[in-house]
Amino acid sequence: MRADGNAPPPAVRLVVCDMAGTAVADEGLVEHAFDAAAREAGVAPGGAEHTRMRRYVQATMGASKIAVFRDLFGDEERARTANAAFERAYAEAVGQGHCAPVPGAEEAMDRLRSQGRAVVLTTGFAPATRDAVVDALGWRGRVDGALSPADAGRGRPYPDLVLAALLRTGAADAVREVAVVGDTRSDVTAGRRAGAGLVAGVLTGAHGEDDLRGAGADAVLGSVAELPDLLRDRGL
Structure with a gap:
């Protein structure tokens, strides 16, 4: 607690979260x-x-x-x-209704934002498909943005989506204040290349723990639902 009685800002101020397989159940x-x-x-x-x-x-x-x-x-x-x-x-x-959040994903996003962190979704889909998913789940007011490769220049494994999220939101002062979470090697590689302070893999999507750690994940979680606790436990 600071001298003025207010809690200090979190060390991670922006969470860049993949959509399909991480926040959104893929289901094939x-x-x-x-x-x-x-x-x-x-x-x-x-x-x-x-x-x-x-x-x-x-x-x-x-x-x-x-x-x-x-x-x-x-x-x-x-x-x-x-x-x-x-x-x-x-x-x-x-x-047709074949779209649902990963269990605990919505609660995790709400917790992250209640802690003063911005949450931006990223995807390899085109903007129209991305928007269809966001609208189907009613997430417009739940996140601070959603980005596709068309919005950033290049898609993953390049770092552009992570950096575009930082630039568009202005939520963090430096890339080290960004956490990246995703279910694929491409997600992890993009986070590492961007210089994110924390890069976490999750096991609800395409790639397993060995692949995620091999790509450079700092942590591998059962799902994105565990991310708020990971940030808390690491003092971030």
Whole structure:
């Protein structure tokens, strides 16, 4: 407690939180949307090429979806066709009610903000799909922002989304006052490259503990619900 009777500001003043697999339960929606994208781009399901591509999508979870499709197809037109089909299929699933928060995620966001921290969601989805998810969950007033690669310049594993969250909110004075949390290697790598003060992985999504720690996670949590306690226990 400071001499004026007020609590000092938290050491972590901005939390940058991934969406699908971290704050939002994935439930196989990414794979479902990829299958629709592959069909639209002329890749038949069940074949060797489809299997190879699906594995790549799983390995690159968290990255910008258009960048993933560019890597897969090596052709801008096919990549854009596939990406449009992916976003359409994901948004349709969200519209049909296949979208729910990870248990405890909403409570965690509320706790973080009540402690004086800003919370910004990030995703590899296009803005329209991101907004469909945020609106379906009624999160407009629960977070301080939601960003896609189109808002930042480049998607994960580049640091742009983390840095854009810091610049747009002005919630922290330095990157060391930022915590990053996500379920993929790309999330962790982006946090490390940005210079975040804390980078945490969670086990509710695409990648396991070994992958997350191998990418440089400072901590691996069962879910984002544990993040407020982790910050408290570390004096952050």
